[in-house]
Amino acid sequence: MIAALLVMIGIAVFLGAVLGFSAIKFKVQGNPLVDKIDAVLPQTQCGQCGYPGCKPYAEAIAKGEAEINKCPPGGEEGIRKLADLLGKEFIPFGEGAAPKAKSVAFIDENICIGCTLCIQACPVDAIAGAAKQMHTIIASECTGCELCIAPCPVDCISMLPIGEDITNWKWRYPVFPIRATI
Amino acid sequence: MTEYLLILVSTVFVNNIVMVKILGLCPFMGVSKKLEAAVGMGAATTFVLTLGSGASYLIQHYLLGPDLAYLTTLSFIVVIAGIVQFTEMVVQKTSPALYQVLGIYLPLITTNCAVLGIPLLNVQAKHDFMESLLFGFGGALGFTLVMVLFAGIRERLEGADVPGIFKGSAIAMVTAGLMSLAFMGFSGLVK
Numbered sequence: 001m002i003a004a005l006l007v008m009i010g011i012a013v014f015l016g017a018v019l020g021f022s023a024i025k026f027k028v029q030g031n032p033l034v035d036k037i038d039a040v041l042p043q044t045q046c047g048q049c050g051y052p053g054c055k056p057y058a059e060a061i062a063k064g065e066a067e068i069n070k071c072p073p074g075g076e077e078g079i080r081k082l083a084d085l086l087g088k089e090f091i092p093f094g095e096g097a098a099p100k101a102k103s104v105a106f107i108d109e110n111i112c113i114g115c116t117l118c119i120q121a122c123p124v125d126a127i128a129g130a131a132k133q134m135h136t137i138i139a140s141e142c143t144g145c146e147l148c149i150a151p152c153p154v155d156c157i158s159m160l161p162i163g164e165d166i167t168n169w170k171w172r173y174p175v176f177p178i179r180a181t182i
Numbered sequence: 183m184t185e186y187l188l189i190l191v192s193t194v195f196v197n198n199i200v201m202v203k204i205l206g207l208c209p210f211m212g213v214s215k216k217l218e219a220a221v222g223m224g225a226a227t228t229f230v231l232t233l234g235s236g237a238s239y240l241i242q243h244y245l246l247g248p249d250l251a252y253l254t255t256l257s258f259i260v261v262i263a264g265i266v267q268f269t270e271m272v273v274q275k276t277s278p279a280l281y282q283v284l285g286i287y288l289p290l291i292t293t294n295c296a297v298l299g300i301p302l303l304n305v306q307a308k309h310d311f312m313e314s315l316l317f318g319f320g321g322a323l324g325f326t327l328v329m330v331l332f333a334g335i336r337e338r339l340e341g342a343d344v345p346g347i348f349k350g351s352a353i354a355m356v357t358a359g360l361m362s363l364a365f366m367g368f369s370g371l372v373k
């Protein structure tokens with residue numbers, strides 16, 4: 001009994017030592033900057049920046065291939081954080097990239113033909129439905145990325161701005177207009 | 183020397199681990215869609231299996247002996263899990279592309295029953311150290327051979343005009359069955 005325990009503990013300790021050593025020896029030098037940038041990005045994976053997701057965009061920023069003002073879901077706040085992180089100047093959103101009023105997609109169910117193309121396009125699985133069945137957007141899951149609008153063959157998806165009501169109102173972030181006083 | 187050669191031929195062709203012993207089917211079906219992934223998986227499994235059968239022989243022979251034989255399976259699993267972790271680190275360091283391609287199947291080598299099966303068969307057949315190593319290496323070679331063949335066939339099947347109900351996994355299963363039949367033809371090659 002004792003021998004069995006000792007043998008198993010011995011094996012475990014030996015393997016642990018080998019693995020611990022090789023974890024240091026074979027450590028993968030990931031780019032820490034990419035991870036930091038990725039942490040600032042909103043992780044909606046919407047692709048509005050022109051990259052297939054937040055991580056590829058973060059990699060492009062880290063390489064210096066992309067500007068920091070291409071992430072509408074992050075808002076101006078996001079650009080400010082990225083500018084702070086990278087020691088760059090704040091640049092406003094480019095033409096057409098500015099964040100629109102927060103909105104959710106809406107499917108006109110009279111027109112929908114149930115082709116499932118929008119379901120495949122949705123990055124957050126916010127569309128319920130099946131082939132030849134009417135589709136519906138789960139409003140609470142929708143990030144408003146607009147990726148479902150382009151594939152729809154019958155143009156039955158529209159973006160509805162979310163009005164502010166008692167269920168989704170929240171305090172604004174405080175804004176200190178420092179520049180304005182100069 | 184001929185004995186070692188016989189072990190190799192026997193494990194690669196006659197007693198092929200996948201086609202004849204029907205072990206390790208998960209990666210066989212899972213990672214055989216692309217040829218490069220199949221080669222990578224074969225290489226990783228070869229590394230793990232050779233190291234694993236050597237290490238488990240040492241453990242079985244010097245650490246456990248006949249008194250603690252009931253710990254065989256348990257300790258083999260622990261050792262194999264350790265070696266797979268080690269392999270994963272090495273692959274991640276040396277070939278990030280392969281690491282991406284293998285994905286979940288790399289840690290799943292741990293639960294590849296071929297990797298546990300061969301050390302246990304070694305114990306059963308009372309192989310010595312060299313024979314165990316060769317048995318593991320040969321088994322892994324056979325695994326790689328079958329993976330590569332099967333991946334090649336599947337890549338061609340992509341372009342073939344397969345009847346609707348046979349598309350995808352079904353035709354892959356049929357192909358695997360036919361390959362297994364073909365490997366039966368090797369029986370009797372080594373007496």
